[in-house]
Amino acid sequence: MSEKKVKDIYATRRNILKGLLGAAGAGALGCMVVPFGTIKAPSGKKKRQKIVKGDKLVYAVGPNAGKEIKVEDLKVYKGTLAFPKGKEQHENLILLFRAKESEFKKPTKIDYTIKGFCAYSAICTHMGCTVEWYPEKQFSFDFPHLFCPCHQSVFDVFHGAKVLAGPAPRPLPQLPLMIADNVIAAAGDFDGPIGPQPGGK
Ligand code: FES
Numbered sequence: 001m002s003e004k005k006v007k008d009i010y011a012t013r014r015n016i017l018k019g020l021l022g023a024a025g026a027g028a029l030g031c032m033v034v035p036f037g038t039i040k041a042p043s044g045k046k047k048r049q050k051i052v053k054g055d056k057l058v059y060a061v062g063p064n065a066g067k068e069i070k071v072e073d074l075k076v077y078k079g080t081l082a083f084p085k086g087k088e089q090h091e092n093l094i095l096l097f098r099a100k101e102s103e104f105k106k107p108t109k110i111d112y113t114i115k116g117f118c119a120y121s122a123i124c125t126h127m128g129c130t131v132e133w134y135p136e137k138q139f140s141f142d143f144p145h146l147f148c149p150c151h152q153s154v155f156d157v158f159h160g161a162k163v164l165a166g167p168a169p170r171p172l173p174q175l176p177l178m179i180a181d182n183v184i185a186a187a188g189d190f191d192g193p194i195g196p197q198p199g200g201k
Contacts, residue, residue: 048091048194051175055084055186057096057119068183071115074098077144079133081122084186091194094175095122095146096184097133097157103143107160109191112176117184120161120172123195124148131155131172146172169200 057069060081069082079097083089096119104110104118112118122130129150134141145164146155153166161172173192178185 046089048089049084049087051084051087051092051186051189053178053185053187054180055087056180056183057082057094057185058085058088060088060093069096071117071179071182071184074117074184076100076116077135079135081130082119082184091123093122093130094119095131095133095172097135097144099144099157103158105159107162107171108158109160109174109176112174112187112191114177114179114184117177118157119175119177119184119186120146120155120157121175121190121194123172124150124153124168125163125170125172125196126151126153126166126168128195 059065059067059069060083062080068085069080074080074097076098079095082094082096084092084094096117098116099118101113101116104113108118120131124131126148127150129148131146131148131153133144134147135144141154141164144157146157146161147153148155148166148168151167153168154164155161155168155172156164160174163169163171170192173190173194175190176187178187
């Protein structure tokens, strides 16, 4: 797909979202996409706290920010930004979503998913913007996907977050998941480097 076509799609979506905001308010938007621009990279550089097995996930934004994410909270095709509890650092920002288990194909690490839940780093591998969850099927992307609003990179959530469009140089790293006390939790750290890397790789 050409970059122009992706930009056209993005512009169209923005117009749709503006219309939704005007018609139904921000509440309607909140259930469609994960809003971006709400999580900023910190100015100071602090060493990232690694995510370890058993770290429970909490909402990163919205009225439930800081609350643990329970299994029943997210229905199929719902997504949210999340943090590992107690390790709320920008580099640890997670895009958690739920889909049908049968939709995940390699190179997705299927054993990293659980009950249809899947999680990737929310930090774009191009220049570090926060990616968005787009569950709706429309335009040329007829399946749920992740979208980076900064330069229109598109990631295929069912195939290991591989890059479908845009300048992102590599997929988003995946986070292994487990369930602990009915709460979605990490089963370890991301399977690759987070965000942009030296040399643009
Ligand atoms: S920062 Fe995501 S496409 Fe550029």
